[in-house]
């Protein structure tokens with residue numbers, strides 16, 4: 084209370100001294116009415132075991148915005164769970180008054196609406212501000228930053244020190260207090276439920292984003308989630324900040340904070356100056372922390388400079404200085420005690436991954452952590468952390484210092500930053516005009532599915548890339564392209580991003596010494612989005628001829644759907660992921676559907692024939708899904724197919740199956756599985772109805788309450804297909820098993836659940852296993868398949884996220900609608916060989932890796948071991964079926980090219996023969 088009085092007195096004094104500045108007077112008067120965070124919350128920010136929940140944070144920010152002329156609050160939209168997603172715009176009162184004008188200067192710095200004239204450029208240098216975006220708390224258990232912002236914003240809104248004045252005069256500070264408000268609420272509620280009980284350290288049993296958990300920081304080129312889309316709109320359509328800091332937390336055992344620069348390898352599509360500014364700004368944060376006497380500050384460690392997909396790092400290819408801080412974690416808001424290291428005495432060699440740490444902490448929540456192992460002082464870590472107590476308040480303090488240091492340095496370097504960012508932007512545009520590459524072209528012809536072309540273009544546009552459409556045919560590098568082809572000219576400010584996203588990745592191996600094994604990358608090594616979406620891309624080296632008439636798209640392209648002719652039966656070519664969306668809407672409308680594989684000029688294709696839906700519904704569904712449908716003019720579709728007017732003639736095979744909507748069960752463990760979340764999102768996005776299954780549902784005793792004739796298990800009575808997402812068998816079987824885990828979330832499906840699954844298959848159910856969960860099938864059910872990945876060392880075979888070539892049997896029910904050669908995503912998951920099985924079993928390979936050139940993009944060690952091996956296997960168990968996905972058909976919802984494999988697998992459970 085005393086300090087608050089003092090502050091008011093100081094403000095009053097300064098007001099007198101500059102009383103001609105009326106805005107300062109108002110600011111001071113208003114500031115006096117703004118409560119401190121402590122007054123507002125009733126506890127000090129970062130106090131042990133106390134958290135401010137999202138609605139309280141938003142409320143406080145509104146109080147400040149209402150009381151201060153330095154702070155503006157905007158609600159950018161709603162989150163997945165319909166919570167407010169907010170942005171604060173913070174600057175001097177004068178800047179806030181002229182915010183739109185200043186935004187135009189920043190946009191012009193990024194060549195929006197064309198290159199700046201010399202006069203505009205000089206005006207940017209003179210009057211422009213350093214626009215700095217700070218995003219917090221995308222990972223919800225990394226909760227410190229969502230609390231820290233309360234004190235930060237209060238300080239900037241109320242303090243009249245020379246430092247704060249300098250920042251406000253030179254910087255426009257954009258602040259997202261949480262990039263994942265839903266998760267902030269999920270984690271706060273879980274913590275508050277358990278704090279003070281024996282379950283205080285028990286991990287969250289579900290994801291901290293409604294769909295994708297921790298992977299919300301892997302979505303910054305696919306933009307599947309609302310939060311990523313809102314962030315992209317802010318960054319690349321609205322403000323174009325030059326600097327972007329994303330604040331995270333890391334493990335609890337080592338360094339206290341990571342600051343930039345990050346570590347090798349670098350990505351050569353990033354302008355070197357961006358990496359230099361990473362150093363300047365990151366090191367200014369380190370210096371401020373050292374000056375404050377803080378220990379354990381590290382750079383050049385863990386986080387690599389290569390990879391697309393994470394939040395602030397996606398800024399690099401946009402010529403934005405993307406920065407990361409990672410502060411050591413407490414146990415949410417509970418303090419952690421760590422034994423102190425003794426310098427000179429070697430610490431016990433226990434390498435432990437994050438999950439191992441989590442398990443051990445859960446088993447012994449009250450035991451101090453072992454002492455830190457990395458205690459060697461060196462250039463990037465001059466004052467190592469040696470152990471001790473660590474609290475939420477420590478996290479808040481480190482983050483406050485680091486954030487203020489960034490703002491101060493940006494203020495000090497305002498003009499230099501603007502001049503140099505301008506140079507990077509200018510050089511990028513000029514290099515593109517010279518060529519090699521001059522443009523990226525997405526031809527309209529030769530594409531497997533035109534709708535995926537439109538989806539890809541929309542993704543690029545979300546990232547601020549300018550895409551044009553050719554009005555007439557043209558030639559580039561000697562190849563002819565038709566009118567309607569999409570062109571991404573490289574003489575644009577985000578050319579580096581488009582190039583990096585669409586080209587083949589070549590991951591540079593990094594070794595600590597010539598004889599040591601290559602370092603694993605931080606995340607995946609490939610993202611080539613054209614490959615992942617099954618879209619062919621070409622790079623034009625030479626500038627396009629001046630005759631090419633390109634029109635810049637202002638909206639996302641639409642693929643027009645249509646219905647030709649009138650009938651009571653219709654057909655279309657079943658092709659790609661959007662075809663499944665159409666099928667699901669048709670099924671919902673009561674249609675009867677047949678999928679008929681055919682072959683035309685040696686190529687497999689699939690005819691989707693349906694009837695029983697009024698023409699008006701057919702037209703609506705065709706429009707919505709962008710599919711060309713045709714009236715089927717043959718005989719009764721159930722009995723004969725002698726149609727004459729169908730433009731694609733084919734004989735209808737005798738084995739035609741009729742599709743019925745399969746009843747899907749999706750397994751969700753209590754261990755928060757991201758692949759489950761992604762699968763759930765994909766199923767929902769393509770409108771497959773499903774039911775979530777927990778351990779108890781799978782453990783249901785066979786012979787229970789079933790009244791269905793011939794079925795003894797409830798599981799089979801309820802479902803046609805059960806999906807097990809990628810998860811280690813031991814986690815499926817055992818889950819988290821500890822007395823410190825709430826009883827209702829303890830354990831896995833156990834042997835009883837395995838028996839339930841066996842029974843489900845015995846009774847004709849289809850079981851789909853993806854990634855690591857395939858091993859559960861191989862180990863627990865007698866199936867004629869061997870996982871060849873098993874037992875291989877990292878030296879022999881290692882692929883931490885690679886795009887691979889895949890050959891698909893397009894005549895197999897699971898390969899319907901797919902090209903015979905496509906691309907898939909592989910991530911250290913199984914690959915298979917078929918072995919001798921029981922006579923009742925019939926295993927078939929749906930997709931395999933080619934005999935050579937398996938790798939299409941990214942890095943993979945031991946390619947030859949996978950050559951020719953099976954990627955997707957279907958085993959008829961008579962009557963049930965087991966389908967194993969070694970390659971990841973729905974990885975992070977990016978792999979549109981292989982979605983149909985999963986969708987067909989699901990449909991295969993719902994087909995029945997029509998007689």
Ligand SMILES: [Zn+2]
Nearest residue numbers: 222225331332
């Ligand atoms: Zn994080």
